[in-house]
Amino acid sequence: MRMFFTSLIAVMLGGMPVFAQTAAGTQLTGNVQVSRSAVLPAIFPAPVSMTLGKGSILLGKSVVLVVAPGADTAATALVRAALTAAGVETITTGKQLPPVPDKTYIVIGNDDAAVVRSALSKSDAVADSHAEGYTLASVTMGNGALITLAGHDANGLYYAAQTFRQLAQRSSIPALLIQDHPAMSVRGTIEGFYGAPWSMTDREKHLHFLATVKANTYVYTPKDDPYARDRWREPYPAATLKELSTLVAIARQNHINFVYAISPGPTMCFSDPADLKALEAKFSALRTIGVQSFYVALDDIEYKKWNCALDSTTFGPSGAEAAGIAQAKLLNAVQANLSAADPTAPPLIMVPTEYYDAKESPYKAALRKYLDPKVVVQWTGTDVVPPAISVPDAKAATKAFGRKTLLWDNYPVNDYGQTTGRLLMAPYVKREAGLSSELTGILSNPMNQEAPSRVAVTGVVAFAWNDKGYDAERTWYAAARELAGGDERTTTALLTFFDTQHMAPTFGSQPWQEQAPKLKALLDGVRAAIAYGDEVTRRQAIAHLVQQADQFAGVPDIIRSGVVDTSFAQQARPWLDAMQLWGRALQLTAAGLDAADKGSPAAARHFAHAKQLAAAAAAIQSIKDATRFEGAIKIADGVLDEFVAAAPTLIALE
Structure with a gap:
């Protein structure tokens, strides 16, 4: 349902990592990319403070890693792994910074280490002094660049490394300053x-x-x-x-x-x-x-x-x-x-x-x-x-x-x-x-x-x-x-699936989160177009539903093949199976509406088949012994099932 989430994706991509930059306005100096179009990256959890500088840094094939004495070994290992995943082939170990870097230097350590203090000073950065806090500064300098990961303590340094892992997934790392620490301990x-x-x-x-x-x-x-x-x-x-x-x-x-x-x-x-x-x-x-x-x-x-x-x-x-x-x-x-x-x-x-x-x-x-x-x-x-x-x-x-x-x-x-x-x-x-x-x-x-x-x-x-x-x-x-491992097609499919599992119940009768709000908006729009629209509007809405139903039905297969950890698809198996059947029921419902709108007798056959598939979908059970309360799988219940059931009544057949 790619169009189903068009507005959401449009909003999200404004703050999501960008994986390619245009060459316009870009100058390469050594392995440093100076760009006028560097964008603020998306880091999760959201840092307390993140400010863009000028230009961005291409990690390239080699970097120099300066590890301060006493630096957390897990944080250091994480940085090395992130560099390797980013395509860096040679990681040279250094002990100190040159007066002016001629290549990309990465300094990692606690903020009380001399080499870390020096790196922060060169970056015009002040260390975050909160418990579990960290500072991450990246700057371009002449023909080189300096990236500093400074932890206030061992946990803070590890979190700096986790932030660097997210930054290293981009094609380039923008010059920026992050000062961050948790609100809750x-x-x-x-x-x-x-x-x-x-x-x-x-x-x-x-x-x-x-x-x-x-x-x-x-x-x-x-x-x-x-x-x-x-x-x-x-x-x-x-x-x-x-x-x-x-x-x-x-x-x-x-x-x-x-x-x-x-x-x-x-x-x-x-x-x-x-x-x-x-x-x-x-x-x-x-x-x-x-x-x-x-x-x-x-x-x-x-x-x-x-x-x-x-x-x-x-x-x-x-x-x-x-x-x-x-x-x-x-x-x-x-x-x-x-x-x-x-x-x-x-x-x-x-x-x-x-x-x-x-x-x-x-x-x-x-x-x-x-x-x-x-x-x-x-x-x-x-x-x-x-x-x-x-x-x-x-x-x-x-x-x-x-x-x-x-x-x-x-x-x-x-x-x-x-x-x-x-x-x-x-x-x-x-x-x-x-x-x-x-x-x-x-x-x-x-x-x-x-x-x-x-x-x-x-x-x-x-x-x-x-x-x-x-x-x-x-x-x-x-x-x-x-x-989804960064794959946009799988991400969109997952968001569609999440929407079918949006309801959050309480111990009472009123849920604290509603079911399938985005799917409901789509289906309500189709109902409104049929009820109030002219012939053109009605046919456009039905054609759009046909397209969306096809994409909805394809979501389970995209998820099964696209999620990074296969345990997600395994543990969600009956929900994906049920969604696939509901997707086919929605496809037939859309076909039935299209046929009914055109006066075709095929509409009744499509609606009857949709009803059969809906019943089969509603009968799928949870995995035995996997949860405390076992029973029929719910997929956008109160939204999708009601639409499939009501669709034959929306357009009278001659």
Whole structure:
């Protein structure tokens, strides 16, 4: 449906990377391209500040790489890989800068290194001094060029390298200055859904993906891991511990903080020293494989009934306030143990039993009063699946819990009944700019399908990085483009597919994002042309629908052959299969309207065949055991199905 997204693409391309520049107004000096038409590149997440300079730089076949002492090895490796992917054949290692570069020099290191300070000075740049911040400066100088990647710390340098990776995908790198840092200190995902957990391969891919969007946190807490919930007191089998060890190492390489979360609430005896010891033993074993961050989840439990008589003796009759006191006592002991074992470890994270809304309650008051201030509290917003979150909402949560909260955003998770048959792939919206002032961060709870989850997660992390500069539609486009490996045809196909999975339900009857808004606009336009237009307008609209239906039907095959990671097509298989059938039904519907408009008796046959295909499409089921709630696949439901059903009534047959 290329024309279906014409307006969107036209808007997007204004800020997207340009992969070819005209020769007009261009002068080559050495390997430096001086151009009057350099354009501002699109970087995701959006940097805090990005300013164009004059000219642009062709990397060419060789560069000199100057690595400052102590520079992060992963960042350096990423820069080397980006250069190789850009066609650079020779990367010469240098130790210092010449007075005037005669070729392209790339300097990488922390901003306190002498060679980095010198490079910044030559570029008339000042280092970003925020935690996890970085500065990237590229300038042309005589017959050469200088590109500086300066990190304020190891994470910042890694993010500079990720930005350089995006810039190096262009045919030339414009002279520019980027000063950037995250608005929120915690950004990433929490694998906290019910149903089939991700495979270890899924998790490895997800960690690599998170690195590309400058996330820094992954919480391991699949509800169906028995050793993290039902059998939490038991140690992990050696084989599983080894697999987790691999994940921890991959996370570290990608500058992702691997957080291990345990859910002891269903059977925990809060006052039993043996249970506290079992909890600490579990964390101690995970510490041996490199885990440094820990989390105690107390969500989805019965908290007004004790699990043991000892709790009743210790804390009195069960109830919300008593539960808050008991949980605080346990968590404080765990935090003390973690600090004793590793004084540099991040603070303990917890999710409370009352994890949504910010209404005052005896439970929240107990946590606020007794819980160690260092412990981080997660909160899901104004509801389990909130339709929107405002700054006042977050301020209310800060007041209720006595600290700024870490948002657990239940999007795009699809483990509840209202999501049956759905992938949730709309842009991340209705979170108010300015939330960074009241949240410590955002963790997205993704879908059972890892690769399709990346679309929404890209938006979540981009918002957490720069909530005030976040553009939902442009980020949505960037997510599609990344899955497509930069191919515009596949990108357009993905955006069409995403539109059929645009609806985002809540626990209520009203979704917080509508279904298929772009397809609906197209089909509503056809209805209007038939109802109100003259003969010419009507026939033009039907002809346009015929063209669009052909392109819609071809989308699944384009995606299957065009996505970079084949796991996307595999995990979305039934949706792509259903879309293909719906596409054929739409083609026949368009043919039926065309025939009816011309008075042809073939219209009835086309409509009948479309009805059969629609029924077959609606009968396709989700992959068995892949999600918690299984059922019929939904494709632009309430939009496409209604149009196909109504089409035979739009033009009367003689």
